[in-house]
Amino acid sequence: MSEVSCRKVVKEYDGGVQAVKGIDLEIADHEFVVLVGPSGCGKSTTLRMIAGLEEITGGEIWIGGDVVNDIPPRDRDIAMVFQNYALYPHMSVFDNMAFGLKLRKFPKDEIKRRVDEAARILDIAPLLDRKPRALSGGQRQRVAMGRAIVRNPKVFLFDEPLSNLDAKLRVQMRTEIKKVHQTVRTTTVYVTHDQIEAMTLADRVVVMNHGVIEQVGTPNDLYHHPATRFVAGFIGSPAMNFLPCSVQDGNNGTLAIKVSDSIVLPVPASRADRYGKFKGREMVLGLRPEHLFEYHEQGKPGWTRVDLPVDVVEPMGMETMVHFFVGSEPVCARVDPATHAEPGEVLPLTADLNQMHLMEPGTGAVV
C-alpha cells in the first residue's frame, strides 16, 4: 500500500513565482512514474515536495493513504537518489548504506543482512569498504541507489540520477534501474529531462511544462497520441516536424492539407471526419521524422509522395537523417541508409499520413 497522490498541489516561492500550478497526479502501488519536462517545468519541485524537502504552498500530497503535507522527510518513509549522488564522503560504502538504518536503531545483524542484500542486487559487494572518492561515477550512483534500497521504503524518489554520467554509462545504469525496480517493485517517482530515459523506464510518463501537467500516459500513448503540440515535440527523437498548413477541399470530394502551393497532402479517409470541421482554418501539421521516409513505388493507403530539396544529410549507420526546408520551417526525414541523397538535389519521399497529427496553432491542442 504505497500509492502517491498529488491533489491540486501548488508551490509558490517568495515573490509570487509559481513553480507548480495545482497539479493532480495519482501514482499506483508498485508503479514506475517518470516526470519529464524541460528545465524549470516544476518536475524537480514536485519531487522535492513529495520528499518533504520543499514546503507545499497549496493542495495535498498523500503517501500510502496519509496526508504528508506537515510530516518531515524522515517520517514519510521515502528514499531519494540525488543527481550528484550525495554520498557521505567520510563514510565507507557500507556506512553510507547503513546510515539510515543506524539512525533508526536497527539491530546490527539486520543492517548487515540488508546492506549485503542490496550490495548483491547492485553488484557492489566488493566495494563495501571503500570511500566514495575511490569510486567511479557509475559505482557512486549504485551506492546511492543502495542507500535507498536498504531502507525498504514505501517510495523511491529519483532526481535526475543519471545526468552526471557519461552517455554510455547512462544507458547501462538505465537498464540497472529498471532491473532493480523489477526486483524490488517499490513505487518509484523518477525525474528527468531526458525523454528517452522517460520512455524506456516508465510505466507511465508525466510530461510537465510551465508548472502544469501537459499529459499523463504510457510511453506508447504519448508517442502515438500526444495531447498537445508540446508533448508531440518533446517526446520522440529527433523531434516531430511542425508545418503551418491549412485544411481545404481536395480532389474528388476528399479533404486535403495544404502546406505550400506545391505540397498538398490528401487526408486519409479514416481521419477525414475528425479534420473535416477545421476546413478553411489555419492549422499546424505534425509528422515525425520516422513517418517521412524514402519513396516507395508500391505505396499503402495514406502514403503520399513529397519531393523536397535536400539541405543536410546525417548518416547514422542504421538510418540516415535528411534535413530539408519547407518555406522557412526545418523538416527532418528518417530514410534508409541505402537511399542516395546529396545536398541540393531533390529527394522523393513518402509521407505516412496515417501517422499525422493536426494541431490548433493557438492552444497547441492536438485535434
Added chain:
Amino acid sequence: MSATTLGATRSAAVKRKTSLHRQRLWALWGSYTALAIFVVMFLVPPFYTLMTSLKSSAEISAQTGSPWLVHHPTLENFWYLITYPNFQTYYLNSVIVTVLTVIISMVISIMAAFSLARMGFWGSQALSTGVFLTYLVPSSLLFIPLFQIVGMIGLINNFWCLVLLYPTLAVPFCTWIMIGYFSSIPKELDEAALIDGASYLQILWKIFIPVAMPGIIAATIFAFTVSWGAFLYPLAYLYTSNQMVLTVGIISDLIRGDVFQWGKIMAACLLASLPPIVIYAFLMDYYVAGLTAGATKG
C-alpha cells in the same frame, strides 16, 4: 615559395618553444629567490633566540666574538626555568586558559556557523555579516571598556577572565571560517541525511563536523594562536605572578628593573613556542584539503 613559408613557420614555432622554456626558467628562479628571502627572514630570529638561550649570562655580557655562535653551550637557562615554580605556574595557567578558550570558541562557532550557513532563518544573512564585522573591531580598542566589565564581575587579576574574554576574539573569525566551510558542503548531503532520518544535531555531528574537519582544524589553530599568544589582555588584567600566563609572566619575571636576563628570556620563549610547534606539526598531518572529494560530482 611554400617551402620558405613552411620554414619560417617552423622557426617561429621553435622560437616560441624556447621562449616558453625560458619563461618557465625565469619563473622558477623568481620563486626560489623569493622563497630564500622568506626563509632567511623567518628563520633568523628563532635561530638567534636558540643561540642566545644556550649561552651563559657571562658569555652574553662578555660580548666577544660573533653573537651568532655559541662557544660554551649550556642548558642552565632551560634547567633554571623548568625548576622555577613561577614559570611552571605561568605555563599551567596558559595551558588551562588556552584549552578552555579553544573548546568554548569551537563549540560556539561550530554551532553558530551551522545555523548561519544552513538553517536560513530570517536575518541569518545580516547576522553572518555582523559576526564578521565584530572581528574587524581592534581588540586594542576594546580592552579599556572591557576592563570595567571585568572589574564589575570581580575577575580583575584572575586568569579566568581570559577564559571569558578570549572567545570574544576567537569566535567571530572561527565562525566566519566555519561558515565558509559549511557552505561549501553540498546541500544534497544534508537533504540525504534528513531523508535518512537524521535530526539537525545529528547532521551537524555525523556529517558536517567530519566533512569540514580541515576547516575545524584551521579554526582550532586560530583559536589556539589567539589564546596562547595574546599579550595585551593579560598585561592589562593580571598583575600577580600566581595568575599570570606565559606571555606576561616571562617579561615581568625575567626582566627585573633594567636587568634583562637574556639567556633565560630566550629559553622561556623557546619553551613557550613548543606547544604551538607540536600542535601545528600534529594537526598539519590531518590538515588535508579535498576531504569532500567524492561526495558529489565536482
